[in-house]
Amino acid sequence: MSDQVAHFIGGVPVAEGEVFAGHDPVTGREVRRIHEADRSVVDRAVAAARSALPGWSGLPVAERAAWMRRLADAIEERFEDLVAAEIADTGKSITQTRTLDIPRGAANFRSFAEIAAQRPEDAFHLTDVVSYTVRRPLGVVAVIVPWNLPFLLATWKIGPALVAGNTVVVKPSEHTPGSMAVLAGIAASIGLPPGVLNVVNGFGPGSTGQFLVEHPGVDAVTFTGESRTGSAIMKSVADRVKPVSFELGGKNAGVVFADADLEAAVEGGVRSVFTNGGQVCLCTERLYVERPVFGEFVARLAGRARELTFGRPRDEHTTMMPMISAEHRDKVLSYYALAKEEGAEIHAGGGVPSFGDDRDGGYYVEPTVLTGLPPGSRVNREEVFGPVCHVAPFDSEAEAVALANDSEYGLAATVWTSSLSRAHRVAQSLQAGLVWVNTWYLRDLRTPFGGVKLSGIGREGGTHSLDFYSEPTTITIKLE
Numbered sequence: 001m002s003d004q005v006a007h008f009i010g011g012v013p014v015a016e017g018e019v020f021a022g023h024d025p026v027t028g029r030e031v032r033r034i035h036e037a038d039r040s041v042v043d044r045a046v047a048a049a050r051s052a053l054p055g056w057s058g059l060p061v062a063e064r065a066a067w068m069r070r071l072a073d074a075i076e077e078r079f080e081d082l083v084a085a086e087i088a089d090t091g092k093s094i095t096q097t098r099t100l101d102i103p104r105g106a107a108n109f110r111s112f113a114e115i116a117a118q119r120p121e122d123a124f125h126l127t128d129v130v131s132y133t134v135r136r137p138l139g140v141v142a143v144i145v146p147w148n149l150p151f152l153l154a155t156w157k158i159g160p161a162l163v164a165g166n167t168v169v170v171k172p173s174e175h176t177p178g179s180m181a182v183l184a185g186i187a188a189s190i191g192l193p194p195g196v197l198n199v200v201n202g203f204g205p206g207s208t209g210q211f212l213v214e215h216p217g218v219d220a221v222t223f224t225g226e227s228r229t230g231s232a233i234m235k236s237v238a239d240r241v242k243p244v245s246f247e248l249g250g251k252n253a254g255v256v257f258a259d260a261d262l263e264a265a266v267e268g269g270v271r272s273v274f275t276n277g278g279q280v281c282l283c284t285e286r287l288y289v290e291r292p293v294f295g296e297f298v299a300r301l302a303g304r305a306r307e308l309t310f311g312r313p314r315d316e317h318t319t320m321m322p323m324i325s326a327e328h329r330d331k332v333l334s335y336y337a338l339a340k341e342e343g344a345e346i347h348a349g350g351g352v353p354s355f356g357d358d359r360d361g362g363y364y365v366e367p368t369v370l371t372g373l374p375p376g377s378r379v380n381r382e383e384v385f386g387p388v389c390h391v392a393p394f395d396s397e398a399e400a401v402a403l404a405n406d407s408e409y410g411l412a413a414t415v416w417t418s419s420l421s422r423a424h425r426v427a428q429s430l431q432a433g434l435v436w437v438n439t440w441y442l443r444d445l446r447t448p449f450g451g452v453k454l455s456g457i458g459r460e461g462g463t464h465s466l467d468f469y470s471e472p473t474t475i476t477i478k479l480e
Contacts, residue, residue: 003032005177007041007201008184010048011194017041017202020174025091025322026313028361032088034177037200037208042169045198046217049140049167052195057137057165061116064163067192068113072106074186085178086151091362092276093311093318105155105183111445112159115462128479135470137165138243139219142212144233145180146225147173147324148279148385154180157222160465162196169198169218171209175324177201204229213237220244222468224281227383227409227454234457245458245468247450249383250281250411253404255426256297257397258290260416264438266300269389272414272440273301274308274367277321278387279328281455282412282434282441285384287391288403294393298371301391302347305367310353322363323386329363332386335379336368342377344370344390375406383409397426405431411451414440433459 005022006015015035022032037045056064075082082102087094092101123132141161145154150172161168172180180199187197202208213221213233220243223233227248234244254272256265272284289297311318323329336350349368354360367387373380380390394400404413413432417423427435433451436442443449446462458468 003178005032005034005181005201007035007037007045008181008188008197008199009041009045010051010198011188011192013184014041014044022089022175022177023325024088024362025324026362027358028326028363029358032178034174034201036202037211039211042200042208042211042215045169045200046140046212046215048195048198049169050217052193053137053139053167056162056167056193056196059165061163061165064165065113065117068109068159068163070190071187071192072109072113074190075102075106075109075183078182078186082151082179082182085182086176087313089150089176089178090147090321090324091313092321093316094314095316095318096276101149101152104152107445108152108155108159112163112465115446116160116163116466119463119466129476130479131474131476133472133474135164135466135472137470139166140217141166141168141469142215142218142221143168143170144209144213144221144223144225145170145172147175148276148281150176151179151183153224154183156460157224158197160460161222161469164466164469166220166469167196167198169200169212171200171202171212174201174203205232210236216240218242220469223247230456243468245460246456247281247460248411248454248456249385249409250283250451250455251286251381251383251407251409252282252284252412252414252432253286253288253407253430254284254414255394255400255404255416256287256289256293257400257415257417257419257422258292259418260293261418261438262293262297262300265416266297266304268414268416268438268440269297269301270304270308273389274305274320274387275441277323278367279324279385284414284440285389286380286404286407287389288394288400289391290400291393291395294391298347298369298391302369305348305369308367310355310359310364320364320367320387323365324363326363328385329365332365332384332388335382335384335386335388336365339370339373339379339390342373342379344379345372346370349388375403381407397422401426401429405429408453409451409455410453411455412436
């Protein structure tokens with residue numbers, strides 16, 4: 001145990017508030033102490049953001065974009081520090097952290113800098129009238145970040161919020177404060193004006209998160225996480241009618257047709273089910289496979305699940321990570337037990353791996369493949385957020401679409417087929433904010449990102465993010 005994680009307010013670290021323990025998911029050991037922000041600390045963070053707002057929002061867009069590029073450059077200079085922080089908090093593999101999480105963070109700042117700097121304004125001309133729009137920042141934005149992809153998802157929100165002229169107060173998950181502490185230090189090191197980026201640590205209800213979203217000095221809230229938390233935030237900001245952007249849970253479906261490249265579909269299934277230990281809102285928890293290839297697909301997917309490697313995070317051959325906490329591990333295991341009670345056939349996994357070393361104290365579960373459950377079973381209805389999927393057969397395209405759409409969620413879906421016409425037809429029939437065909441998690445940062453139903457409100461990505469983090473004012477001038 002060594003690290004103390006402080007808040008970051010007005011350009012400096014602030015080590016105040018009660019402390020709580022942070023644990024290594026790999027071993028379960030306490031490895032850090034984190035300060036919890038009470039109301040007074042949150043007040044100071046919001047005040048710092050409000051104080052910095054006039055100067056920051058008054059900069060030309062090109063100057064704010066230049067700051068975002070400097071941040072991206074500095075992230076790359078401190079690359080290994082961010083990798084170490086992310087691994088220490090999450091236990092994920094060094095390969096994923098180096099190739100996805102940290103590079104995407106830098107890319108988020110650069111991408112939004114370019115989009116904002118090149119974005120045109122609307123203007124409309126009549127014979128004697130000119131109407132045009134200008135966009136103004138919302139003000140102080142509360143950014144609440146989950147624990148599964150803490151750096152990537154934080155920068156996905158911080159980048160567009162800042163380049164649009166807002167100042168931010170970020171609350172990372174209580175499980176994963178490390179990379180935001182490093183980012184705050186990076187911001188200070190390049191001279192980002194104090195108060196533009198602030199970080200407060202703590203829990204949600206009755207703690208830092210609640211104090212932040214309810215604060216009268218906060219003008220908008222952006223949140224990625226569980227659907228019921230989004231609902232609670234929405235209720236808490238309703239009286240002030242604060243703008244909200246929510247990317248929430250998912251019970252994502254994948255559809256595999258018999259004409260698909262089966263090897264590619266299996267490998268795609270391995271990625272979409274087990275990446276990040278299944279702890280990605282975009283992961284596939286329901287797979288529907290056309291009956292002629294159902295048995296072969298299940299056998300091959302289960303075989304690949306058994307081959308996944310529980311190595312140490314810094315072992316480049318590691319392909320499975322632990323759950324984020326003991327509580328979350330127990331939640332996932334409760335769904336494994338429920339699947340057995342509901343009559344599932346378990347083709348791979350279903351339990352806890354044994355290592356014979358200190359990892360036996362960590363938060364690991366086995367990657368699991370299930371079949372045999374009806375569509376209405378709880379395992380097929382509720383988000384597990386772990387390395388598990390249920391696979392069911394279908395006999396027609398219409399049945400596949402109906403099964404995939406039979407969910408309260410609607411974030412992402414995948415379609416595997418060699419038919420171009422079917423790919424278009426099915427993709428457009430699925431009730432999801434994102435649909436991938438013959439791939440998964442392939443992202444163009446300019447495209448809209450978000451879900452329908454319980455999976456969220458609004459869209460982020462490209463100009464869609466800039467639209468949320470700013471408000472248009474229409475100016476109409478009568479010409480003489």
